[in-house]
Amino acid sequence: MEILRMRSAFSFFLLYFFLFCDISLSFSPVDHYLVNCGAFLDSTVDNRRFVSDSHDSTHAHLSSPQSFSLCAGTLLPALPPIYHTARVFKAQSKYVFDVKDPGTHMVRLHFHRFSTPQLNLVDSQFHVLVNGLVALTNFSGGNSLGPRVTEYLLCVHSEKLEITFVPAGKSKFAFVNAIEVISAPKDLIPETAQSLNGDKLESFEGLNQRAFEVVHRVTVGGAKVTPFNDSLWRTWVPDDEYLKSNQGSTRVYFSGSIKYQEGGASCEVGPDNVYNSARLIESKSASIPNAILSWEFPVTEDYKYLVRLHFCDIASVSLGLLFFNVHVNGHLVFKDLDPSAVTNYMLASPFYLDFVVDADPSSVVNVAVAPSNKSMAHTVDAILNGVEIMKMNNLMGSFDGKVPVESVLKCWPTRKSGRILLPMIALVCLLLSLSVFMRRRVDKADSVPWSKLPMEDPETTPKKGKQQLPSKV
CATH class of the missing domain: 2.60.120.430 (Galactose-binding lectin)
Incomplete structure (x- = not known):
């Protein structure tokens, strides 16, 4: 009986410890x-x-x-x-x-x-x-x-x-x-990514020092994810609007636990509700489907974009069975992707791939997954869980056009001209009034005040003098 009590107390302690650790380790922003x-x-x-x-x-x-x-x-x-x-x-x-x-x-x-x-x-x-x-x-x-x-x-x-x-x-x-x-979180934007330059992939350094505007944030195959269900309070919209080709694809939903690992995607990079759903291409016979899953996202030309693709193998029945190709803007960016190898051979463990690309001539970013030469029959042959597309600012320091910040700030003084003009008009009016007043004083100083003229002057009469009075006032 005493042993049973000790075991119960120890189990309660472990439960409390892990719950406490989980809460304490959850992301809490400083700012x-x-x-x-x-x-x-x-x-x-x-x-x-x-x-x-x-x-x-x-x-x-x-x-x-x-x-x-x-x-x-x-x-x-x-x-x-x-x-x-x-x-x-x-x-x-x-x-x-x-x-x-x-x-x-x-x-x-x-x-x-x-x-x-x-x-x-x-x-x-x-x-x-x-x-x-x-x-x-x-x-x-x-x-x-x-x-x-x-x-x-x-x-x-x-x-x-x-x-x-x-x-x-x-x-x-x-x-x-x-x-x-x-x-x-410090792991939200890494230091490096792969940059697509024509058909070549090159290393893009200093990614975490750049600025981005979120253009699209999409959960593939699942329902809308609201800020309430995201640890960074983001919104993920369903992919139906962007899906271009889904021939031979199916949706999949996962009710198990998503296994986050150090070095992979954290729950801040992508929440459970993104990784527990997906679209996939699946072979249901002895042949591999000749199919492709593709999405098109409208963007603005003349900008570079960070394309983040989220993966989590929630559909395979065993490790080492899933191989597929990944395409961005019609270019092969990852051949024979093996989620098992990326995740240290663990199913339902999320990861992501980052690519820096330009918008294509039709002002879209195209993303696609398809079976590869290593794909197998009677198993899953391609999968995608989520997509994020972020615009990078141009050389003018802008996300919206080619007007630099200096020009934006200079446009405001012209809007304030009315505020400046009114006081100036008032000042001019005041100076004019003061000038008129001073002129009148000078004129009065030069004139002779009216008084009764001497009677000895036979050519001047008081009547004429009185008629001149109004003209001096």
């Missing part, structure tokens, strides 16, 4: 700012507390000469509360965040255009700068059908991170609904 812009109260979304920017903060500061809060009227009940309010800027303004943990940071900007009797956010047009990079130009907040979130990954070495809003065009105002600034 973690969630801002509810334009709101007077904090809001909670997916168990995350967005703090009102009306509150005084020692670590996040709003610098704006002209801004005000705008509250929407009736919105869809399912819309998160952060989209019920907005901070509107009538002049160049910025948020400044303290950076305690240098390195890669995630920045998310939330926009939702709504209309009020005072202002219609659809009429906005503005530029956005993120830590010295041009993030958006002539932006109007997305579409009116729903919120839009733009996400950036930046390497920050300074003690401050700044997000600047510059009104543009005829709208004369900018806005934002919410902001996230979060320090990322």
Whole structure:
């Protein structure tokens, strides 16, 4: 009986220890700012507390000469509360965040255009700068059908991170609904990747020092993954919209445990809900299917892109049975990929491959998997679990066009000309008034005050003198 009690106590201790370790080892960002812009109260979304920017903060500061809060009227009940309010800027303004943990940071900007009797956010047009990079130009907040979130990954070495809003065009105002600034895990962006140069693969160094805009984040074969189910609060959309060729493919879902390993993909790189589903090509006979799985993602030309492909063999019944080829933009980037060898011979263990590529002439990035010469009959012959495509800033330091940050900032003084012109006009009017006043005083000093003239002058009469009086006044 005593031995049974000791075993029970020891089992309880192990359970508590592993649970505690799992919680303590989960990712906890050092820099973690969630801002509810334009709101007077904090809001909670997916168990995350967005703090009102009306509150005084020692670590996040709003610098704006002209801004005000705008509250929407009736919105869809399912819309998160952060989209019920907005901070509107009538002049160049910025948020400044303290950076305690240098390195890669995630920045998310939330926009939702709504209309009020005072202002219609659809009429906005503005530029956005993120830590010295041009993030958006002539932006109007997305579409009116729903919120839009733009996400950036930046390497920050300074003690401050700044997000600047510059009104543009005829709208004369900018806005934002919410902001996230979060320090990322150190393994999210590695130092190196493979760069596709024609048909050749070359080493791309310093990847973790670059900046990225997330263009596509897709879970293959599975349902939408919301921030609530992602340790970095990301959204992964289903791949159906991008799937170009799925002849002979099937979906697969996995109910077991995803086995993360050091050196492979961590749960921060990709969550369970991405790795436990996939699309695959499977041989169901003695022959290998002549099939290919391909996806097309629209992108903007004249930029380089980081293409991250997520893999996790959740379908094979045994190790060493899966071999397949990987193609990007029509080029073979990995021949005879063997997930077992990559994962030290462990099934359901995730990993990813990174490639730096250019957009093809049709402004798309194409990704495909297909059986290889080593593929076998009666087994899985290709698999893919997730895709991320991130735009890299161009030589002008921009994610949106070829206008450098200096030109964006210079465009604002012309917008302030009215503010400068009015005081100058007032000053000129004041000087003119003072000049007229002084001239009148001089004129009066040179004239003779009216008085009764001497009677000895027979040619001058008081009547004539009185007629001249009004002309001197």
